[in-house]
Amino acid sequence: MDIQTSKTDGILTIEFNRPERKNAITGAMYSTMAAALRDAEGDAGVRAILITGKPEIFTAGNDLDDFLNNVGEGKMTEDRPVFQFMSALESSSKPVVAAVAGAAVGIGTTMLMHCDLVYAADTARFSMPFAQLGLCPEFASSLLVAQAAGYTRAAEKLLLGEAFGAQEAFEMGIVAKVLPSSELLAFAQRQAAKLVKLPPASIRTTKALMKRSRAALVKETIAAENERFSAMLVGDEAKEAFTAFFEKRKPDFSRFD
Template identity: 30%
Template sequence: MNPSIEMTVSGNLAQIWLNRPAVFNSFNREMALDLQYKLKQCQDDDQIRGVLISGRGKAFCAGQDLKEVTTPELNPGFKKILEEHYNPIVRQIRGLSKPVVAAVNGVAAGAGANIALACDVVIASEHASFIQAFSKIGLVPDSGGTFFLPRLIGWQKASALMMLGDKVSAQEAEQIGMIYKVVPAEEFEATALQLAQKLSQMPTQALAYTKELLNQSLTNDLSAQLKEESRLQIASAQSEDYSEGVAAFIEKRKPNFSGR
């Protein structure tokens, strides 16, 4: 039986694949817990300085596996699904001190869409789409969707997409600021890998601080945010990567960052 989550590490980059293509990579309990385990590995391994998440087959992730929740002997219940599956995944992605790229290869629906949007950089194949599918079956958006989506695209647009459950093409997603970039299908895998590798070779301590500041900006006022920028800028200026970056600039050469 194939694992529901696959992970390989090459150089400084961990690649994670959601691997239940027969059900469009929809989450069951095993898959959710395994993804959490793999994300923890990425956090704990100092060799890993970047993470790329994508889906096997035609879909990125169709959200929750409805067969699991409609089969009494399999159903964990929504309390467990949220508190033990999706919420920890979103917290791990936002707390990971390394950049996380979501490479959305196909449909991203429900929790699958919102987990993608929790990542630091989202690129999508031209054939991908995003759907807040919850209202279609009488549920509310979860997995951080009501937190991230209004901040990405504005209150009115987010409200409409969540209530109407409209499908958003990759092209529209880029136009409205939901994602970073849409890529032609034939270039998608190579572009996603190149982007994630580039991030993994950058001054990743500074990127981690940038991520921390972005997280704090969601709740801080200006005064508190300026204070945190000062704190983390001072910390960044004490890093080996800052010294290397300045030296490379002066010497007119490519920097060799170590993430320290």
């Protein structure tokens, strides 16, 4: 299974399990994760959720073959699997812990903005290369990265799209703690286990109150990003970027203005 799920001692674990493709996410994988999150919402036996990957890779982001084959007219409608997953993640009333080792590319970094406790191995590398692909930020990353890190640092990461390490992610407020790779998963599991033992209504209420002030703005930002993302997805700049990717060459944007 490309996504493995398990429930143990009150913790739902969702694990990327497609290392041969660097845990690149397909529509089917998004659907599996969305269903797991929705089921957890109504399961009193689940008190915390842990999202993780492999020691060598968290996720390389969208599987571009799968993604482009399902673009259709380019409309990123809310029935698409990625929307279903991100909606379930953002609206989860239960605490979500993420353990990140290796690369977290594109949506691999974006999804962390919607988790509650994010821990990274010292090997972790983060990137949001949307502009490099002729696209724009997604799922409120243009808002949440700037809120966490400040405008200038967010601009550096979102405009240039270059990868950055775990320590810088910590300094930016994207991750709560950096650990040796060998200690990451066990630490994240212990943090999730702490949440399991706390009063569930108190945890849900505290999370809801912390997210209350940003909820409307996140929804508005996602809608604004999606409108632009959809238009850019079928634009010439994105076509050049994706063609160059598959041809294994550098894209040439010199003819665009």
